[in-house]
Amino acid sequence: MEATKEIKQEQTLRMKKYFSIITLTMMFISFFTTTTSFAKVDIGGELNITLSGVLFREGEALAYPQGSLDLELYIPPFDNNQIKSAAYLYTNPTTGQLDFMFKKLYFRHKFDKLQLTVGRQPISWSFGSVLNPVDFTLGSVVMDEETGSKYQNAIEAYYPINWNSSITAIAAFSNGFKNVKWAIRGRTTLTLPLIMFGKQNKIVQKQ
Amino acid sequence: MQKVKGFLLIGIIMSILCSSLMVITAAEMTAEEIINKRDDNEYFDTAQMEAEMIIASGSRIITKTMVATTDKKNSLAEFTNPQDRGTKFLKREDDLWMFFPDAEEIIKISGHMLNQGMMGSDFSYQDVMESDKLTDLYDFEIIKEEELDGRLCYVLEGIAKEGVKVSYYRRVSWVDKERFIGLKEELYAQSGRILKETKVNKIEEIEGRLIAVDSVMENKLRKDTYTQFIITQISFNPEIPEETFSLQNLR
Numbered sequence: 290m291e292a293t294k295e296i297k298q299e300q301t302l303r304m305k306k307y308f309s310i311i312t313l314t315m316m317f318i319s320f321f322t323t324t325t326s327f328a329k330v331d332i333g334g335e336l337n338i339t340l341s342g343v344l345f346r347e348g349e350a351l352a353y354p355q356g357s358l359d360l361e362l363y364i365p366p367f368d369n370n371q372i373k374s375a376a377y378l379y380t381n382p383t384t385g386q387l388d389f390m391f392k393k394l395y396f397r398h399k400f401d402k403l404q405l406t407v408g409r410q411p412i413s414w415s416f417g418s419v420l421n422p423v424d425f426t427l428g429s430v431v432m433d434e435e436t437g438s439k440y441q442n443a444i445e446a447y448y449p450i451n452w453n454s455s456i457t458a459i460a461a462f463s464n465g466f467k468n469v470k471w472a473i474r475g476r477t478t479l480t481l482p483l484i485m486f487g488k489q490n491k492i493v494q495k496q
Numbered sequence: 497m498q499k500v501k502g503f504l505l506i507g508i509i510m511s512i513l514c515s516s517l518m519v520i521t522a523a524e525m526t527a528e529e530i531i532n533k534r535d536d537n538e539y540f541d542t543a544q545m546e547a548e549m550i551i552a553s554g555s556r557i558i559t560k561t562m563v564a565t566t567d568k569k570n571s572l573a574e575f576t577n578p579q580d581r582g583t584k585f586l587k588r589e590d591d592l593w594m595f596f597p598d599a600e601e602i603i604k605i606s607g608h609m610l611n612q613g614m615m616g617s618d619f620s621y622q623d624v625m626e627s628d629k630l631t632d633l634y635d636f637e638i639i640k641e642e643e644l645d646g647r648l649c650y651v652l653e654g655i656a657k658e659g660v661k662v663s664y665y666r667r668v669s670w671v672d673k674e675r676f677i678g679l680k681e682e683l684y685a686q687s688g689r690i691l692k693e694t695k696v697n698k699i700e701e702i703e704g705r706l707i708a709v710d711s712v713m714e715n716k717l718r719k720d721t722y723t724q725f726i727i728t729q730i731s732f733n734p735e736i737p738e739e740t741f742s743l744q745n746l747r
């Protein structure tokens with residue numbers, strides 16, 4: 290039982306590694322086989338440090354610093370390609386240790402009538418749809434707050450129909466590539482996107 | 497001989513009278529003609545520009561840079577300064593969309609949100625949306641002539657036409673008498689309260705047009721704030737691909 294668990298974990302990590310390697314390889318091949326201006330490559334970010342205090346009923350007080358760093362590597366678009374890389378480093382409030390995650394690490398190619406995005410990217414399944422009234426009250430800035438779950442390993446195909454209508458097909462891999470969630474999202478002039486959630490398929494590991 | 501002298505005298509008097517009439521007629525431009533001449537300068541078919549927006553609030557100054565492509569009814573603007581890089585706006589006729597680069601989402605800005613300052617500036621989204629000719633929206637009349645920064649100006653008052661949706665009920669505009677370009681404008685609410693004031697700092701002739709390349713907008717409802725808009729580069733009548741003004745281009 291324990292051995293099976295270990296094998297599964299190993300396979301999950303391997304899949305995650307392969308996905309990242311494939312994405313990075315595509316990025317490097319496109320980047321270095323086309324001419325681009327290295328002078329326009331930029332790195333930057335935002336550092337936040339806060340000091341939080343907790344006062345317990347028993348009179349005990351506890352203070353702890355929290356920090357986060359949003360780091361982005363900007364590479365200008367080239368030859369209908371786009372590479373985006375953004376990392377988020379933060380002090381885990383529960384463990385107090387430094388942790389990090391990639392918010393974005395994707396490669397996008399714009400074909401004539403299709404845009405394909407592969408890699409870690411923000412996905413908002415119900416944003417802007419009638420299913421989510423928050424979109425129309427608090428606005429998208431609130432939606433942009435750090436919620437971690439928004440950033441997923443996914444493949445997205447975006448097909449524009451005309452200037453304001455489009456269809457997007459997304460396959461997102463979650464839970465260490467154990468699950469795949471897919472959806473088709475349509476957008477029209479009425480700004481009432483129709484989202485159909487596909488089945489969450491479990492990837493069965495062969496032993 | 498006396499008859500000849502008589503005819504000559506009548507001829508001279510007639511010439512003087514005709515000349516005076518022509519001078520009077522030329523001087524009496526209507527308010528609509530003045531605003532139309534100003535619009536001829538300020539409105540164009542298509543343009544591409546690079547601009548800088550300096551937002552000052554007290555001692556805090558933020559500079560944002562942008563590139564924009566525009567035609568008569570539509571425009572696409574993208575912010576290029578590092579902090580806002582990737583933020584884009586698309587205006588299509590009377591609709592405005594915004595792209596948030598962090599969330600990679602597009603939202604339509606409508607309703608009360610249009611009155612908010614664009615990117616924290618003193619220009620509201622509604623200010624940016626205005627593209628119709630002023631003579632279509634307001635009834636103008638000349639109220640006086642005044643010197644402003646050494647330039648003689650027509651001062652015109654515009655009151656919103658009935659049934660027309662505008663951001664400001666009343667406008668008072670200072671239009672340069674010689675160059676027919678707006679130098680200053682005061683924007684009022686229906687209550688009579690002044691809401692905003694714009695002033696032009698610098699005018700340049702570009703491709704035969706006189707363009708205000710440096711102007712300042714002050715929000716009179718807030719203290720110690722202003723937004724300076726500087727056009728660093730502009731070209732007129734470029735060829736704009738058909739699919740430029742589309743939601744696809746916001747991504």
